[in-house]
């Protein structure tokens with residue numbers, strides 16, 4: 001048994017973690033256990049990848065085939081996006097969808113049907129999966145595609161590991177000419193202006209906004225919108241031109257210890273948000289950045305989650321339908337800024353149409369998604385229960401891969417629970433949610 005938690009470091013549980021790269025050992029485990037869950041790199045925030053018995057797929061980490069002509073990568077479940085980038089970028093390809101960290105596994109990304117800054121026009125990762133091979137709950141190995149064993153394919157994309165253990169899969173990649181991005185930055189005084197800018201920039205390949213979640217009154221929703229495009233060789237300044245397809249470097253700085261719980265209080269959050277805004281105003285509007293700086297700025301500090309102290313933190317991420325965006329987000333931001341919570345990082349993205357080929361547990365729906373980090377405390381649980389009521393009122397839902405505390409009632413009211421096929425693959429989260 002070992003103490004186990006995911007990125008939010010809440011909850012922490014004692015678990016038995018099994019890891020192998022042999023399918024026959026895996027099949028014996030699956031057949032012998034009553035309840036278990038697959039786990040990738042534990043970058044979900046709450047309890048989605050936790051259970052008393054965990055099957056880690058980190059040692060299934062090989063690239064099986066890379067077809068550079070078609071741009072299709074066939075790789076094992078536990079390969080990290082960081083390692084995929086090392087293989088594909090020098091060959092002129094990029095991930096079709098990427099989260100805000102490259103330290104997630106390919107299977108973990110598919111099980112959460114992750115979205116990036118391009119969901120409004122590119123969709124979630126499930127759209128780019130051609131084939132998945134899964135070990136189901138009797139130890140059978142089944143290959144599925146949108147037309148072959150399509151029920152299994154559908155329930156695996158965004159299925160949070162409940163349909164079985166993903167062993168390997170095929171991903172369609174995006175063609176790029178350089179590994180750099182052209183970023184445009186727009187500072188906005190409030191929420192209304194921000195949502196209007198999202199609307200008028202639908203054609204941007206990537207968009208994301210940072211919001212000062214502690215601003216109130218007239219400044220409610222003051223923010224910085226970042227738009228992005230993959231750079232062409234002619235966009236690059238001279239020093240970059242000899243190495244246009246360079247890959248990321250290793251993380252140089254890791255937090256050596258967990259900070260004391262009082263460290264990130266309300267005053268620090270306020271200072272952090274104001275400093276961020278000031279820096280945004282002072283730096284150039286259009287910048288050429290390496291993909292690592294553009295997509296993965298938080299990866300520059302390894303284990304930054306330790307900033308939040310021993311009790312850990314919660315990331316509250318929800319989506320609201322487009323038509324309720326302004327009203328719903330206004331009410332939610334008002335509640336956050338008038339609370340004593342000390343919200344440090346709030347990130348808003350636009351989501352496009354939901355995927356058709358995905359599990360009922362998949363998160364995206366057309367609208368706006370906001371993610372806010374809160375340090376764990378008794379008061380935060382009460383605040384988040386109140387925010388749930390607003391999300392419910394406006395027809396939204398919470399993202400399971402970030403959740404550690406949603407109630408059964410909230411889950412049942414916002415996801416099509418009756419369409420979920422329950423097997424022996426269960427996480428502590430699905431048990432908490434009554435599945």
Ligand SMILES: Cc1cc2nc3c(=O)[nH]c(=O)nc-3n(C[C@H](O)[C@H](O)[C@H](O)COP(=O)(O)OP(=O)(O)OC[C@H]3O[C@@H](n4cnc5c(N)ncnc54)[C@H](O)[C@@H]3O)c2cc1C
Pocket residue numbers: 006007037038039040041042043044045048049057077078098099100101103104105106107108109110111112113114115116159160161162164165166167298401402427
């Ligand atoms: C800094 C940071 C930024 C992030 N940004 C985004 C973002 O922009 N967009 C977004 O959508 N998400 C984002 N995430 C969340 C992250 O992308 C997902 O939680 C992802 O699923 C984590 O992958 P993992 O390999 O760590 O999987 P884990 O956290 O280990 O597991 C996540 C889920 O996948 C299942 N799973 C893992 N491996 C397998 C397998 N082999 N077979 C079947 N099921 C499996 C688990 O059971 C669990 O339900 C972010 C996370 C962090 C820490």
